[in-house]
Amino acid sequence: MKVSMTVNGREVTGTVEPRTLLVDFVRNNLGLTGTNVGCDTSQCGACTVHMDGMAVKSCTVLAVQADGSTVTTIEGLASDGQLHPMQQAFWDAHGLQCGFCTPGMVMASVKLADGNPAITDAEVRHGLEGNFCRCTGYGNIVEAVKQGAAAMVGGES
Amino acid sequence: MYPRPFEYVRAGSVEEALDLKSKTGGRFIAGGHSLLPMMKIRVTSPETLVDIGRLDDLRGISANGGFTIGALTTHSMVASEGGNGFPAALKEAAGMIGDPQVRNRGTVGGNVAHADPASDLPTVFAALGATMTATSKGGTRDIGAADFFTGLFESALNDDELLTAIEVGSEGGGRGSAYAKLFNPASRYAVAGACAVVDLDGDGTCTSCTVAVGGLTPKATVLGSLASAVVGSRITEATAEAAGQAARAEVGDDVMGDVYAGVEYRRDMLGVFVARALTAAASRAV
Numbered sequence: 001m002k003v004s005m006t007v008n009g010r011e012v013t014g015t016v017e018p019r020t021l022l023v024d025f026v027r028n029n030l031g032l033t034g035t036n037v038g039c040d041t042s043q044c045g046a047c048t049v050h051m052d053g054m055a056v057k058s059c060t061v062l063a064v065q066a067d068g069s070t071v072t073t074i075e076g077l078a079s080d081g082q083l084h085p086m087q088q089a090f091w092d093a094h095g096l097q098c099g100f101c102t103p104g105m106v107m108a109s110v111k112l113a114d115g116n117p118a119i120t121d122a123e124v125r126h127g128l129e130g131n132f133c134r135c136t137g138y139g140n141i142v143e144a145v146k147q148g149a150a151a152m153v154g155g156e157s
Numbered sequence: 158m159y160p161r162p163f164e165y166v167r168a169g170s171v172e173e174a175l176d177l178k179s180k181t182g183g184r185f186i187a188g189g190h191s192l193l194p195m196m197k198i199r200v201t202s203p204e205t206l207v208d209i210g211r212l213d214d215l216r217g218i219s220a221n222g223g224f225t226i227g228a229l230t231t232h233s234m235v236a237s238e239g240g241n242g243f244p245a246a247l248k249e250a251a252g253m254i255g256d257p258q259v260r261n262r263g264t265v266g267g268n269v270a271h272a273d274p275a276s277d278l279p280t281v282f283a284a285l286g287a288t289m290t291a292t293s294k295g296g297t298r299d300i301g302a303a304d305f306f307t308g309l310f311e312s313a314l315n316d317d318e319l320l321t322a323i324e325v326g327s328e329g330g331g332r333g334s335a336y337a338k339l340f341n342p343a344s345r346y347a348v349a350g351a352c353a354v355v356d357l358d359g360d361g362t363c364t365s366c367t368v369a370v371g372g373l374t375p376k377a378t379v380l381g382s383l384a385s386a387v388v389g390s391r392i393t394e395a396t397a398e399a400a401g402q403a404a405r406a407e408v409g410d411d412v413m414g415d416v417y418a419g420v421e422y423r424r425d426m427l428g429v430f431v432a433r434a435l436t437a438a439a440s441r442a443v
Contacts, residue, residue, distance in 0.1 A: 001165065018165030018206070019196075040158050042194045043343055045258060054233075054261040060193050061262065064165050065186075065210060108258065129345070130256025 003067040007032070008076030016063045023047040023058035025066075026073055034074035034103045038132070045131030048104035049073050055111040057130070074103035077110070086110045086148035095144030097135030105131050105141060113149030121146070160196035164205040174209045174319055175294050181205035185319060187229055190255070190263035191271040215266070215321055218243075223326040228266025228319075233257070235265060242327030244285055245441050246334035246352050246434075250277040253338065255345050269305070270320045272312045272376065274413070275346035279306050280371030281336050283379050284352035287325045291318040306376040331364075332356050333441030337433040338372060339426045341417060347372030348418045349427040351404070353434040357442040361391045368431055370404060373412045373423040382407045383431070392439035400435050401428030 004013040007030060014029040026032045026049065037059055038046035047059040050072040058071075077084035083091065086109050096102045105128065112127040113119055119127075124145045125138070133141060166181065168174035178185065183205025186192055195201045209215070209229070216229040218238055226235065235251035254260055254268075254277055268278050269289065282289075282302040289300045291314055298318070305313050314320060328334060338350035350372040356365040366387040371377040386399045405428045412427075414420035 017162060019160045019162055021159070021197075024159075040197055041344070042190065042255075042259065045256070048258055055258050056262050057258045059197075060190055060259075062165070062189065062193070064167075065189065065208065112257070127257060130258045 001064055003063050005066055005068060006070045008072055014063070018062065018064050020063045021059055022049070022051075022061040022063050022066045022071070025063035026058060026071070032073050032075050036100055036103055038100060038104075043130070043132065044101070044104070045108060045128075046101050046104040048107040048131065050107060050111065055108050072107075074107060077106065084110065085151035086113065086145070089148030089151055090141075090144040093140050093144035093147050095136070095141040096133075101131060101133045105133065109145045109148060110152075113145060113152055117150050117153045119146055119149040158197050158199070160193070161199060161202040163196075163203055165208065166205065167208040168212065171209075171212060171215070171292055171319060171321060172294070174207055174212065175292070175317065177207045178319070179294075179317060181207065183207045185209050185270075187264040187267040188231065188262040189267070190259055191267055191273060191276075209319070220327075223324055226265055226323045226325070228264065228270075228321050228323070230265045232260035232263050232265065232268070236260060242329045244281075244325055244328050244334050244354075246281050246336040246354065246438070247278075247285065247325065250281045250336040250338075250350075250352070253277060253336070253340070253345070265323060266320045269323065270312060270314060272306055272308075272310050273346075274309055274375050274377070275341075275348075275372050277336065277338060277347055277350055277371070279377035280347070280350050280369045281352045282323065282325070283371075283377040284354050284367050284369035285325045285334065286367070287323050289320055290322040290324070291315070292321040293318045297321070302377075303379060309375045311376075328441075329443070331358065331442055333438045333443065335434045335437030335441060337430045337437065339430055349373045349423050349430055351427065351431040351434040353431070353438040355387070355392065355435065355438045355442050357392075357439060361439075363387050363390060363392055363396075363439070366400075366435070368400065368404065368435065370408065370427060370431065373414075373427060374408060375411070375413060378408075378411075380404055380407045387435065392435055394436075397432035397435045398428075401432040404428055404431040
């Protein structure tokens with residue numbers, strides 16, 4: 001089937017089997033391999049992207065369901081060589097270790113922090129329930145999201 | 158993992174969806190957050206998916222004395238619905254489903270039609286006495302929540318029907334509701350869940366009480382024996398505990414255990430969460 005969508009501001013089209021997951025379309029057809037797959041059960045959140053303005057798990061959306069939608073992946077966050085404030089905050093607070101969960105963490109955090117510059121530890125921990133990190137113990141991630149939330153004020157989400 | 162191959166068709170209207178379903182013998186997909194995970198691990202492999210995800214008329218909540226919840230309303234939408242007598246238990250339960258990403262895609266209708274015993278909304282709709290509207294080419298049919306959930310992943314929907322809306326009453330005037338669950342820490346599905354709906358008179362005496370449970374039973378189940386433990390009394394710690402005991406006794410051996418949480422543990426926990434739901438419902442009954 002033919003699908004077309006806007007990914008990171010670019011119109012893209014592709015021919016896919018109906019069973020193609022959005023994450024596989026993004027990775028295999030578009031070569032955007034920042035979005036990861038960490039589980040088979042829709043739990044880990046490594047595949048989180050923004051679809052029509054919402055954080056979604058792209059392993060649990062068919063590419064054909066996303067036909068006509070607007071998608072942002074981790075590759076689409078930075079602009080003009082400048083990291084998104086949430087990416088910068090993950091860097092600064094060292095909110096990662098191996099980095100596998102990081103794209104999903106950042107994408108989920110951008111939506112979580114949107115409009116909440118003084119987000120609390122509890123809000124971050126609750127809001128990231130759909131993203132698993134097996135390295136860090138989450139402490140630095142929570143710190144990163146709080147810094148990123150504060151830095152996002154006035155900027156684009 | 159990939160699902161097995163299937164055909165995909167997209168419906169532009171309820172009528173077309175019903176047509177496509179009867180022509181293909183396929184399954185409806187809305188948000189796909191119950192169906193796709195099962196297809197990915199190949200527990201189920203429909204030959205055709207009929208995508209109803211763009212039937213925007215079915216998305217949203219309207220107030221009409223009670224509330225009509227369109228089948229495509231997402232859990233996020235329900236969780237952010239507030240005030241005006243919208244049932245607190247429903248808002249609360251929707252906010253406890255999965256995680257934010259799951260709630261952004263998962264739909265109320267899909268959840269209910271899937272009839273997963275570990276899911277939260279069936280329990281809430283059973284306690285609220287919700288009415289499910291099933292649409293077929295012949296018209297619509299109303300099904301009470303108590304009759305809707307017929308077993309493990311089984312509902313009263315016929316093959317030629319689409320669940321289009323769910324109606325619930327409003328709260329206030331002495332009525333309150335709450336949902337409480339012990340959740341699996343990875344999936345956030347209910348290990349044991351309880352929803353309580355209570356009416357209190359001016360003195361705080363309980364005049365009616367409905368408790369439904371899920372997670373551990375094969376289907377969302379209203380427990381009939383609890384009313385006698387609660388009605389006519391104030392809902393104190395002691396009455397809530399007595400109701401919890403009654404819940405344990407009533408579910409008896411009709412409890413499913415698994416490797417994470419055995420039968421006895423789930424039954425014990427049910428008592429705790431029935432008591433919590435009752436206490437919270439009473440605190441909201443103003």
